[in-house]
Amino acid sequence: MPVARGPTPRFIFILLGAVLTGIFFLSSIHKSTPSAHQTSTSIPTKQFDASVDRSLLTGHVIAPKLGNETAKAELGRAAWKYFHTVMARFPDEPTADESSALKSYVYLFQRLYPCGECAEHFGELLKEFPPQTSSRSAAAVWACHVHNQVNKSLNKEIFDCANIGDFYDCGCADDETDGSGKKKVN
Ligand SMILES: Cc1cc2nc3c(=O)[nH]c(=O)nc-3n(C[C@H](O)[C@H](O)[C@H](O)COP(=O)(O)OP(=O)(O)OC[C@H]3O[C@@H](n4cnc5c(N)ncnc54)[C@H](O)[C@@H]3O)c2cc1C
Structure with a gap:
């Protein structure tokens, strides 16, 4: 007469593995889904090179709200x-690499800006006015x-952008070269 046998250790091991894989998969989906207050900056894919991780650049704003108005203004300046x-x-x-680096920098500057509500607002501006690099x-x-x-949104004076080159001339003199046409950096 056949003897009713329980599940073999091999079967239990496979089942356990399948359950753990399922839990890991579900938790990774949950972590990558932004919550309601963590809105990402939705920017058209064509803004980025294929080599740039778009989700890293346009994910949710990271810093919390900055309530202190004095700190906010000092930080802003x-x-x-x-x-x-x-x-x-x-x-x-x-070069294409340098342009891409600046574009990525601008998006990360926005994402990591230490005033959360400023960063949210700036993210909206980046959607409307993508970085020109x-x-x-x-x-x-x-x-x-x-x-x-x-x-404009803070009712401040509008700056004349025709003067931008002179205004941010840092006094760093002309770019020197090392003789090979490359810039000297030190
Ligand atoms: C990305 C970002 C987002 C911000 N968002 C907010 C926000 O949502 N809410 C908030 O309360 N504050 C925000 N701030 C801070 C705010 O923009 C000001 O920095 C702050 O209010 C202090 O203003 P300020 O009048 O001293 O001059 P700032 O705007 O800080 O400007 C500093 C100096 O830059 C020059 N300048 C002015 N306009 C221009 C221009 N268009 N181009 C070049 N130079 C110029 C002027 O000489 C000015 O004195 C933000 C700052 C940044 C960097």
Whole structure:
């Protein structure tokens, strides 16, 4: 007469493996889905090179709200100074890699900006006015324009972007070269 046998250890091992794989899969889906207040900046794919991880650049804003108005203004002044200086020191004729690096930087600047509500607002502006990184002047004028959009929303004076080149001349003198046509960086 056949003897009723329970599940073999091999069967239990396979079943356990399948259950653990399922749990891992479901939890990774849950983690990658932004919650209601973590909206991502939805930007058309054509803005990015294939080599750039788009979801990394346009994911949800990372910093919390910055309630202190004095800190917000100080941060803003310092950040704008840095932001415009990055544009003023960008090459006149960048390579594709340099253009792509600046574009990625702008999106990460937005995502990581330490004032969460400012970053949300700036993300909306980036959707409307995507970063222009084909040359130094294109980048500088674009940055001036988006800063003016922020100025407008805060009822501040509009800056004349025709003066942008002189205004952020950091006094760093002309770019020196090392003789091979490449810029000297130190
Ligand atoms: C990305 C970003 C988003 C922000 N979002 C908010 C927000 O949502 N809410 C909020 O309360 N604050 C926000 N801020 C801060 C805000 O923009 C100001 O920095 C802050 O209010 C201080 O303003 P300010 O009048 O001293 O001059 P700032 O706007 O900080 O400008 C500093 C200096 O830059 C020059 N400047 C002005 N406009 C331009 C321009 N268009 N191009 C080049 N140079 C210019 C002027 O000389 C000015 O004195 C944001 C800042 C940044 C960097």
